[in-house]
Amino acid sequence: MSSTIDHLLDEERQFAPSPEFAAQANGTADLYERAAADREGFWADQARELLHWHKPFTQVLDRSNAPFAKWFDDGELSVAYNCLDRHVEAGNGDRVALLFEGEPGDERRITYAELTREVKKAANALEGLGIGHGDRVAIYMPLIPEAVIAMLACARIGAIHSVVFGGFSADSLRSRVDDAAARVVITADGGYRKGKVSALKPAVDQALADRGNGAQETVEHVLVVKRGGNDVDWDDERDLWWHDTVDNASDEHEAPAFPAENPLYILYTSGTTGKPKGVIHTSGGYLTQAAFTNKYTLDIHPESDVFWCTADIGWVTGHTYVVYGPLALGATQVIYEGTPEFPQPGRWWDIVEKYGVSILYTAPTAIRSFMKQGRQIPQERDLSSLRLLGSVGEPINPEAWVWYRDIIGHGETPIVDTWWQTETGATMVAALPGVTATKPGSAQVPLPGILVDVVDESGQPVANGNGGLLVVTAPWPSMLRGVWGDPERFKETYWAKFAEQGYYFAGDGARKDEDGDIWLLGRVDDVMNVSGHRLSTTEIESSLVAHEATAEAAVVGAKDETTGEAVVAFVILKESYLSAHTPEGLAVQLRSWVSEQIGPIARPRDIYIVSELPKTRSGKIMRRLLRDVADGKEVGDTTTLADTAVMSVISAQVK
Numbered sequence: 001m002s003s004t005i006d007h008l009l010d011e012e013r014q015f016a017p018s019p020e021f022a023a024q025a026n027g028t029a030d031l032y033e034r035a036a037a038d039r040e041g042f043w044a045d046q047a048r049e050l051l052h053w054h055k056p057f058t059q060v061l062d063r064s065n066a067p068f069a070k071w072f073d074d075g076e077l078s079v080a081y082n083c084l085d086r087h088v089e090a091g092n093g094d095r096v097a098l099l100f101e102g103e104p105g106d107e108r109r110i111t112y113a114e115l116t117r118e119v120k121k122a123a124n125a126l127e128g129l130g131i132g133h134g135d136r137v138a139i140y141m142p143l144i145p146e147a148v149i150a151m152l153a154c155a156r157i158g159a160i161h162s163v164v165f166g167g168f169s170a171d172s173l174r175s176r177v178d179d180a181a182a183r184v185v186i187t188a189d190g191g192y193r194k195g196k197v198s199a200l201k202p203a204v205d206q207a208l209a210d211r212g213n214g215a216q217e218t219v220e221h222v223l224v225v226k227r228g229g230n231d232v233d234w235d236d237e238r239d240l241w242w243h244d245t246v247d248n249a250s251d252e253h254e255a256p257a258f259p260a261e262n263p264l265y266i267l268y269t270s271g272t273t274g275k276p277k278g279v280i281h282t283s284g285g286y287l288t289q290a291a292f293t294n295k296y297t298l299d300i301h302p303e304s305d306v307f308w309c310t311a312d313i314g315w316v317t318g319h320t321y322v323v324y325g326p327l328a329l330g331a332t333q334v335i336y337e338g339t340p341e342f343p344q345p346g347r348w349w350d351i352v353e354k355y356g357v358s359i360l361y362t363a364p365t366a367i368r369s370f371m372k373q374g375r376q377i378p379q380e381r382d383l384s385s386l387r388l389l390g391s392v393g394e395p396i397n398p399e400a401w402v403w404y405r406d407i408i409g410h411g412e413t414p415i416v417d418t419w420w421q422t423e424t425g426a427t428m429v430a431a432l433p434g435v436t437a438t439k440p441g442s443a444q445v446p447l448p449g450i451l452v453d454v455v456d457e458s459g460q461p462v463a464n465g466n467g468g469l470l471v472v473t474a475p476w477p478s479m480l481r482g483v484w485g486d487p488e489r490f491k492e493t494y495w496a497k498f499a500e501q502g503y504y505f506a507g508d509g510a511r512k513d514e515d516g517d518i519w520l521l522g523r524v525d526d527v528m529n530v531s532g533h534r535l536s537t538t539e540i541e542s543s544l545v546a547h548e549a550t551a552e553a554a555v556v557g558a559k560d561e562t563t564g565e566a567v568v569a570f571v572i573l574k575e576s577y578l579s580a581h582t583p584e585g586l587a588v589q590l591r592s593w594v595s596e597q598i599g600p601i602a603r604p605r606d607i608y609i610v611s612e613l614p615k616t617r618s619g620k621i622m623r624r625l626l627r628d629v630a631d632g633k634e635v636g637d638t639t640t641l642a643d644t645a646v647m648s649v650i651s652a653q654v655k
């Protein structure tokens with residue numbers, strides 16, 4: 001009874017929107033009616049209202065090659081023009097686009113006119129390196145303005161960016177560079193994290209040097225922003241400083257238009273196998289839904305709001321709600337390079353106060369860690385500028401939701417819990433602030449124009465009050481268009497499970513409450529969610545068995561108070577290793593091994609050395625039972641195990 005989920009479903013509080021908020025909100029109830037009356041027409045209207053089309057489209061949705069879909073296919077637009085030039089042409093060139101705060105406290109205010117100029121220079125510089133339409137560019141950077149400029153410069157020339165989170169290892173970077181056959185890597189010497197310079201360029205050097213994987217060398221240049229000032233090795237033929245190359249480039253550049261379905265970016269995300277998937281997003285539909293959700297769900301008023309989405313550009317949230325959504329709307333936003341607790345735990349609230357942030361969009365993990373530090377830290381700052389709060393990345397427990405509203409939102413602000421995924425490109429399920437009465441812990445309702453349901457294994461919608469699997473039942477504008485280089489995997493992963501109905505399978509469990517509101521219950525596949533970041537159990541297991549000591553490994557996501565889930569590994573050592581070494585200190589070694597191989601976010605919280613793993617007769621590891629052990633729970637049904645005694649052995653070894 002005390003499990004989080006039972007508790008979550010007992011939640012009955014509701015918060016109706018205040019009349020003041022509703023009066024100024026972009027969203028109104030009639031959006032639902034318009035969308036219900038003519039869904040495709042609704043999205044066509046949005047695409048025309050929110051974006052500038054160089055060549056207007058006449059077709060809306062083409063699903064003749066299902067499950068592949070095309071939106072606005074015969075239209076042409078420039079994503080960069082929509083995010084930059086048109087705001088300058090409309091007379092808003094002096095509006096601040098980016099309020100950048102570096103971790104050491106340095107500040108840059110960049111207007112739309114300046115940002116447009118910088119992007120034009122970077123576009124010219126990339127073209128000068130021979131990069132053009134369809135080429136892939138990897139971006140491995142700290143969260144500094146040049147990262148945003150680099151992405152938009154790619155968009156401007158029709159190159160496809162692949163941003164790799166700066167916290168990922170050289171190995172992870174290499175596999176992504178290879179998979180996309182990138183021709184350029186844009187990076188920085190280093191960036192600031194926790195008061196120190198964290199180097200990036202050495203990881204790029206390593207990724208491009210020890211290519212023992214037989215992959216063809218595709219990278220011709222590495223473009224390096226000087227940020228950390230740390231010493232870096234230099235390859236004169238390959239490496240270029242940004243300040244030499246971009247700063248000296250011309251600031252004249254006409255943005256060409258590209259077809260609506262031109263690929264905009266690839267973003268790798270973990271799936272159920274060890275190999276990350278390169279999710280492909282295209283231009284017109286993606287930008288439409290990015291702008292639409294930023295306008296209606298996050299209620300941006302570009303003339304007056306200061307928006308702050310705390311995500312890194314290495315994740316999809318940073319793509320859609322740091323770069324494309326806010327800039328398409330012409331909004332002013334904060335970007336902050338560093339960690340929340342540096343130099344003291346109130347840093348984020350100092351930023352909110354200093355810039356007068358009015359809309360804050362962050363993850364439950366961050367909220368829970370602020371809860372732990374106590375309310376006095378935010379309460380010492382003036383947070384009265386905040387008028388709307390958003391949550392994304394994982395289920396938010398009602399306690400954290402209510403704390404967020406009471407302490408950060410001074411007991412007044414609406415909270416929108418937004419459910420979506422790398423694959424969906426933009427928000428899909430969320431309250432419409434000013435319209436929906438919100439319920440702590442529930443993501444609630446599909447957006448206008450989005451069709452989502454909860455179904456049973458056979459694809460039948462469940463009745464209210466029941467649980468099942470979350471599906472999207474009709475194509476949406478910002479949907480992924482494929483998996484880079486692997487169309488079969490696209491079909492298999494997302495569309496095979498409900499092929500008959502043509503539903504998109506999200507991989508999440510969900511429940512409809514008595515009102516039909518949706519409650520997300522976590523992944524139903526071998527994907528974990530640690531601090532709102534997606535990790536694959538298989539990928540971490542492969543990394544563990546790549547260590548000389550390890551014979552077998554099983555990884556599970558255990559419950560964690562702060563990070564939602566935490567990585568817990570069960571490892572069997574090789575006899576040959578044990579005969580020559582003692583296992584002393586090995587767990588510590590293995591933790592850093594995973595961190596080096598994949599990145600610090602994948603580092604297991606606990607590693608248990610065990611002598612056996614629970615397996616079914618067909619040899620499949622029963623992770624569910626290991627999760628019970630990791631959570632300190634009574635171990636569930638073991639009858640399908642090949643050896644039913646194995647769980648008591650493991651439980652004893654873990655204690």
Ligand code: WT7
Binds near residue numbers: 392396417520522533
């Ligand atoms: C997975 C997608 C969405 C951008 C950041 C993560 C979980 C996401 C919520 C939410 C409950 C959520 C799901 C989803 N998730 N938002 N509001 N409530 N769960 O993107 O790395 O592609 O992960 O995050 O499990 O499938 P991602």
